[in-house]
């Protein structure tokens with residue numbers, strides 16, 4: 001079955017929704033999303049959105065903070081774009097009805113690690129939910145937009161599907177839309193569009209512990225890679241040092257504020273260990289704390305360390321951290337008397353599909369924005385709360401450029417339907433669930449916070465085996481979401497490992513015990 005639109009949007013987080021709203025002023029828009037429309041990383045963002053919103057702050061300071069965090073790899077022009085267009089983006093969200101936390105009739109601006117000024121616009125500690133709410137609400141009023149929930153994008157359509165051999169070196173590859181699995185009817189539909197946007201978010205699920213929801217399986221990065229787009233800097237995965245370790249808790253974030261309030265890190269023997277790693281102890285920056293915990297876990301073979309707040313009066317804990325107290329209690333941990341088992345968790349994918357300053361990828365008529373993209377903003381490490389900002393600013397730029405482009409393009413009429421002849425409905429799921437667990441374990445053990453050449457080589461060999469098994473399974477069976485997600489996660493794992501192997505230095509979020517010093521030789525992106 002074929003459906004034809006002017007604009008196709010894959011993903012319904014902050015990036016996809018903001019773009020769709022704008023594009024719909026000029027043509028028909030289809031938004032494809034694999035679960036319910038609000039299910040996205042955006043919905044879970046807590047802290048806020050960074051923007052220069054008062055006269056005491058300046059664009060120069062925000063730019064400088066971002067460049068420092070990025071450890072020499074940010075593209076300055078991209079940083080300037082998000083910083084200078086940030087205040088307009090925030091105002092636009094407010095026009096849509098976003099209710100951000102106020103202080104004496106002004107926006108309350110929070111401060112986070114790495115920012116030299118208070119500039120975090122937030123809606124209490126549920127900023128993402130508020131942004132998603134207003135965007136979904138605005139979208140529901142647009143007649144030109146159709147949202148397809150429970151639709152899973154499988155592949156981007158290019159000349160490859162018209163029988164031509166497409167390589168990474170061609171410069172005339174064009175995207176005509178995507179093949180999409182309707183997960184209710186289990187049929188594959190052809191969505192044709194003049195312009196396609198990838199806004200499928202990040203890939204935290206590649207790791208055993210992640211703060212990301214289940215949707216974050218790197219589908220967009222893998223689809224773009226298969227379509228021969230340029231992908232870069234995949235080695236830079238940001239880990240949050242403390243997420244709750246519990247089989248049912250889905251890596252619930254335990255905010256840094258808990259350490260700021262006197263929380264202490266102990267190993268399973270009960271020993272305090274941060275002193276060995278940094279004189280600032282529990283208050284050291286995020287990546288140092290994550291590395292220290294990782295080192296303790298690697299040396300002991302334990303699965304978690306403890307965050308201890310039992311020495312703080314119970315009334316104080318309940319007043320300052322009501323959500324953390326309540327959530328931990330649901331899992332049987334009363335943090336006023338029990339230590340909290342914690343583990344670092346994959347949090348943000350800094351690299352992704354390479355774009356220019358208008359969100360255009362290396363494939364004609366294919367745009368990317370949000371966490372799926374590598375715009376040059378984050379470099380080797382993301383500054384807190386810059387990601388929602390990047391998603392919204394670049395969505396706006398991409399929409400403007402896509403609208404211009406769509407005016408000169410027409411839809412293809414010769415795209416064949418999805419061909420799954422010779423495949424069967426699978427009778428066994430164990431291969432998928434086993435291989436997924438194995439992949440996540442390999443990535444966490446060997447390609448996590450601290451890497452080495454030997455660990456990366458081991459990870460490569462093991463993921464290669466998984467790749468062979470899953471490809472053969474994919475050739476024989478009908479497509480399903482678990483199978484395709486696993487296939488994409490393996491591709492993303494491959495890209496992370498290959499980029500990490502290219503980087504012969506420790507920089508930003510990539511830390512290798514074999515190359516502990518920064519080297520100016522590698523002040524460039526790792527391209528795959």
Ligand SMILES: Cc1cc2nc3c(=O)[nH]c(=O)nc-3n(C[C@H](O)[C@H](O)[C@H](O)COP(=O)(O)OP(=O)(O)OC[C@H]3O[C@@H](n4cnc5c(N)ncnc54)[C@H](O)[C@@H]3O)c2cc1C
Pocket residue numbers: 010011012013014015016032033034035037038039040041042043044045046047048049050127128151152153154199200201202211212213215219220253347348369370371372384385386387388389391
């Ligand atoms: C716990 C947590 C806290 C965070 N806190 C902050 C914060 O305070 N500030 C900040 O700036 N950032 C924060 N981030 C990061 C930020 O939320 C994300 O980077 C940002 O929301 C990404 O937006 P996006 O639109 O690119 O992707 P997402 O919001 O992840 O949306 C991706 C969309 O694509 C869909 N999708 C994916 N694959 C497919 C497919 N194959 N077919 C169809 N649909 C698909 C998904 O269902 C989803 O709708 C946080 C992230 C997490 C997880």
